[in-house]
Amino acid sequence: MSQPATGTEVHLFSDVSRLVERRDGRFDGDLSAQWTIGGKPNGGYLLAMLGRAAVLVGAHRDVIAASAHYLRAPEPGPVVVEAEVLRAGRTASQLSARMSQGDSVCVEALLTTADLDETSVPYWRGGLPDEGTVPYDGCDRLVPELPGGTRVAIMEQVEVRLEPGSSGFTRGSPSGRGELRGWLALPGDEPFDPMSLLYAVDSFPPATLDVESAGWVPTLELTVYVRALPVPGPVMVLQRAELVDGGRVDELCFVWDGTGRLVAQGTQLAGIRLG
Amino acid sequence: MSQPATGTEVHLFSDVSRLVERRDGRFDGDLSAQWTIGGKPNGGYLLAMLGRAAVLVGAHRDVIAASAHYLRAPEPGPVVVEAEVLRAGRTASQLSARMSQGDSVCVEALLTTADLDETSVPYWRGGLPDEGTVPYDGCDRLVPELPGGTRVAIMEQVEVRLEPGSSGFTRGSPSGRGELRGWLALPGDEPFDPMSLLYAVDSFPPATLDVESAGWVPTLELTVYVRALPVPGPVMVLQRAELVDGGRVDELCFVWDGTGRLVAQGTQLAGIRLG
Numbered sequence: 001m002s003q004p005a006t007g008t009e010v011h012l013f014s015d016v017s018r019l020v021e022r023r024d025g026r027f028d029g030d031l032s033a034q035w036t037i038g039g040k041p042n043g044g045y046l047l048a049m050l051g052r053a054a055v056l057v058g059a060h061r062d063v064i065a066a067s068a069h070y071l072r073a074p075e076p077g078p079v080v081v082e083a084e085v086l087r088a089g090r091t092a093s094q095l096s097a098r099m100s101q102g103d104s105v106c107v108e109a110l111l112t113t114a115d116l117d118e119t120s121v122p123y124w125r126g127g128l129p130d131e132g133t134v135p136y137d138g139c140d141r142l143v144p145e146l147p148g149g150t151r152v153a154i155m156e157q158v159e160v161r162l163e164p165g166s167s168g169f170t171r172g173s174p175s176g177r178g179e180l181r182g183w184l185a186l187p188g189d190e191p192f193d194p195m196s197l198l199y200a201v202d203s204f205p206p207a208t209l210d211v212e213s214a215g216w217v218p219t220l221e222l223t224v225y226v227r228a229l230p231v232p233g234p235v236m237v238l239q240r241a242e243l244v245d246g247g248r249v250d251e252l253c254f255v256w257d258g259t260g261r262l263v264a265q266g267t268q269l270a271g272i273r274l275g
Numbered sequence: 276m277s278q279p280a281t282g283t284e285v286h287l288f289s290d291v292s293r294l295v296e297r298r299d300g301r302f303d304g305d306l307s308a309q310w311t312i313g314g315k316p317n318g319g320y321l322l323a324m325l326g327r328a329a330v331l332v333g334a335h336r337d338v339i340a341a342s343a344h345y346l347r348a349p350e351p352g353p354v355v356v357e358a359e360v361l362r363a364g365r366t367a368s369q370l371s372a373r374m375s376q377g378d379s380v381c382v383e384a385l386l387t388t389a390d391l392d393e394t395s396v397p398y399w400r401g402g403l404p405d406e407g408t409v410p411y412d413g414c415d416r417l418v419p420e421l422p423g424g425t426r427v428a429i430m431e432q433v434e435v436r437l438e439p440g441s442s443g444f445t446r447g448s449p450s451g452r453g454e455l456r457g458w459l460a461l462p463g464d465e466p467f468d469p470m471s472l473l474y475a476v477d478s479f480p481p482a483t484l485d486v487e488s489a490g491w492v493p494t495l496e497l498t499v500y501v502r503a504l505p506v507p508g509p510v511m512v513l514q515r516a517e518l519v520d521g522g523r524v525d526e527l528c529f530v531w532d533g534t535g536r537l538v539a540q541g542t543q544l545a546g547i548r549l550g
Contacts (some may be wrong), residue, residue, distance in 0.1 A: 064523070065496040065544050067342030069369045071362040074523045086383055087346040094344045096371075108361055108371065108385055110344045112495055112544075120521040125454045125547055127517035135532065156426055178402045211399055218531070219339040220367070220387055225500040225544045229519050243537055245502050246395040248339070250540060252527075262518055265525060267542045268463035268499045269340050269387075274398055 001234075005220040008156045010187045011035065013196050014136050017045065026082040027053050028097070033076035034157050038150040040073045040226075042108075043219040044266075050097040050109045050245025053083035058093045061114035062194040065132065067223045069108040083111075089185040091115075115196065116229050118209055120158045120260065130235045131256045132181045139182045142170070142205070150216070158186040159234070160201060161226065164269040169209040178202050178211045178241035183234045191232035192257070194264075197223050201253040201266025204239035208249055214272050230257035244274055285430045285462050286310065288471050293348055294327050295354055295432045301357040304374070308351035309432050313425045315348045318382075318494040319541075320429075325372040325384045326473045328358035334367045335388035337469040343384040349376040358386075366390075386536065391469065391504050397536065406531045407436040407456045407511045412434045414457045417445070417480070425491070433478060434460040434509070440541050444484040447502075452515035453486045455479050467532070469539075473499050476528040476541025479514035486516065489549050490499035492524065497543040501502025505532035519549055 011034040021028035023231050029049050031041045051063040083097035092114040099107045139161035144152045162182040168174050186196060201224050206217040238257040241249055253266035286309040294302035304324050306316045327337040358372035367389040374382045414436035419427045437457040443449050459478050461471060476499050481492040511531040516524055528541035 011385050031535070065344065065384060067344070067496060067498055068344070069340065069361075069387050071369050086344075087381060093550075094346050094383065105361060108369065110383055110385055110496075111343060119522050122518060122520040124453070124483075124519040125517070126451065127485065127515055176401065178399070207402075208399075211401065221342060221385075221498070221500070223342055223542060224375060225496070225523075225525055226326060227518060228522070229526075240402055242400070242540070243397060244399040245537070246392050246396040248500075248502070250500055250502075262520070265517070265542075267540075 011097060012159050012188050013186050013190055013199065016079050017048050017052060019049065019056065020259055028083050030212050031074060031076045031079055033153065034156045036076060037152050037154060038216060040204060041076060041152055041224055042199065043070060044199040047109060047222060047224065048198040049081055050090055050099060050107060052113060053081045053193050054095040054111040054113055055095050056091050057083045058085055058095050059088055060093050060115055062114060062226060063111050063198060064114045064116065064226050065112040066109055066198055068107050069128055069221050070219050072104055072106045073218065074099065074106040082235045091185060097275045102214055118229055125262065128262055129238060129254060131260050135160050136161060136183045136223045138157045139163050140167055150222065157187045160204060167211065174210045174212060176211055178207050180207050180210055180239045184236060184237050185234040192230045192235055195254060197226050197230065197264040200235055200237065201264050202238055202268065206270065207241040207251050208237045208244065208272060212274060214274050215271045217272050220269045222266060225265045226263065228261055228263045229263065230263040231259055233258040235263065247271060278344055278433040281344045286432050288465055288474065289464050292323050292327060292455060294331065304354045304356050306349060306351045306354055309428050311351060311428045313491060316351060317429055317474065317477060318345060318497055319474040320380050321344050322497060322499065323473040324356055324471050326386060326470050328372050329370040329386040329388055332358045333360055333370050333388050334363055335368050335390055335455050337389060338386050338473060339389045339391065339501050341384055341473055342388040344383050344496050345382055345494050347379055347381045348493065349374065349381040358363065358540060360501045364514065390545055398539065400537065401539055404513060404529060407438055408536050411458045411509055414438050415442055418545060427489060432462045435479060441485065449485045449487060451486055453482050455482050455485055455514045457512060458510050460509040467505040469501045469509055470500055470516060471503050472505065472530060472539040475510055475512065475530045476539050479512050481545065482514045482526050483519065483547060487549060489547050492545045492547050495544045495546060497541060500540045501538065502540065503536055503538045504540040508533040510538065519547060522546060
């Protein structure tokens with residue numbers, strides 16, 4: 001169901017986030033020019049690569065918590081990723097990881113890893129917002145150009161579909177709620193896993209577009225909790241802005257799999273110019 | 276208005292979080308046995324000490340984003356805190372910081388610092404929950420013992436007051452909403468600042484107490500955004516649990532100053548045994 005726009009080459013998440021181990025124990029990565037917004041690689045995509053490094057050097061399978069601070073936006077092209085174990089525990093481990101390009105560190109992250117239990121079921125979910133109600137086919141695919149003309153190459157790869165009630169901003173009439181709801185599918189219909197969920201929580205456009213149009217909204221900090229293993233297929237996403245103050249906005253993100261199970265949560269602080 | 280229980284010595288936040296620079300550029304701290312829950316120092320209190328180190332070694336005044344991963348719970352007593360600048364920018368800087376006790380690292384954090392603007396006003400706040408409506412004097416002070424008998428020494432120092440609708444768990448009848456609302460005041464009525472706000476977002480008991488009683492709920496990850504400079508006086512707090520799954524719970528925290536301005540937000544992932 002998720003196909004890139006006609007004539008566009010498919011750049012699979014598993015390919016664009018691949019790491020190759022070097023002799024020095026660090027990893028080579030190659031940031032795809034196709035996974036960019038206005039030429040800048042997506043922040044969740046970068047965090048997913050740090051997650052890969054953490055799992056490669058650590059003893060646990062899944063990233064369950066990751067917090068990234070963004071120092072500089074890297075360009076598409078070669079990067080070096082490294083991770084080190086801070087504490088190796090029986091049920092969980094903590095690691096630090098960073099991505100560099102040339103002599104510059106671009107992203108620093110702390111990660112906690114564990115083995116997600118395939119058999120667990122949610123015990124209590126009374127504090128979660130409701131997931132969306134509009135099916136995948138009832139949502140419109142977001143086109144790869146934002147109001148203001150910023151080209152969003154990544155939208156030719158992933159499929160972001162917005163509920164009709166969330167897509168007003170694409171027609172110049174945002175709802176004012178600061179809330180975007182819809183679906184996300186990976187290129188080539190790759191199934192989600194805890195690694196691509198690190199990307200999923202940063203996959204939607206800024207929820208402030210549902211209030212008013214702004215230029216680049218660069219992520220300063222992104223925290224992700226991976227709560228459960230998702231079933232194959234697209235995921236439902238709710239991206240919500242809470243407060244714009246002092247040139248910064250915070251956004252919450254909720255990701256449910258097709259069965260309605262919450263599989264990941266994100267919170268981010270970003271810079272924004274409004275008013 | 277905030278006085279420790281009769282006969283209890285006052286341990287000011289500014290004292291218990293104080294750092295003294297060492298010859299090697301690191302800092303000595305002394306974790307107070309009075310700022311503990313069941314004998315373990317509060318996680319937000321530890322993060323505030325990392326925040327102090329970050330501001331001491333960096334070029335900006337205020338921590339605006341901090342993400343901590345908790346490796347081991349330290350004991351009350353001496354700790355060593357260190358921080359290093361990862362990037363020094365014009366308007367913001369990023370740092371890493373850690374707290375060690377003996378040979379063990381207990382907490383690792385990444386921090387972004389900037390200078391909060393005293394003159395800024397909120398531009399849009401449409402996505403925030405409402406702040407509380409019950410005044411400070413209409414809320415009951417939380418006693419320093421949780422259901423189950425865990426002694427909470429810190430509650431003899433800080434004043435946590437819960438709205439009547441949130442305090443059912445203290446009488447054995449939680450509301451089931453997973454939401455605690457009320458006020459927080461520091462010992463000796465110290466005014467809040469961005470440093471003590473790093474503590475404030477972890478000051479309330481686990482919001483899961485409003486669902487059912489659990490033992491120790493150890494914080495695994497805590498992320499804080501400081502959004503504005505607070506006016507003097509107690510702050511309003513909303514602590515909300517969203518999902519208990521796989522032995523872990525996430526909680527959101529919102530902190531408003533007395534004028535109703537949102538000054539800090541927190542999100543945490545913690546371990547929990549329920550069911």
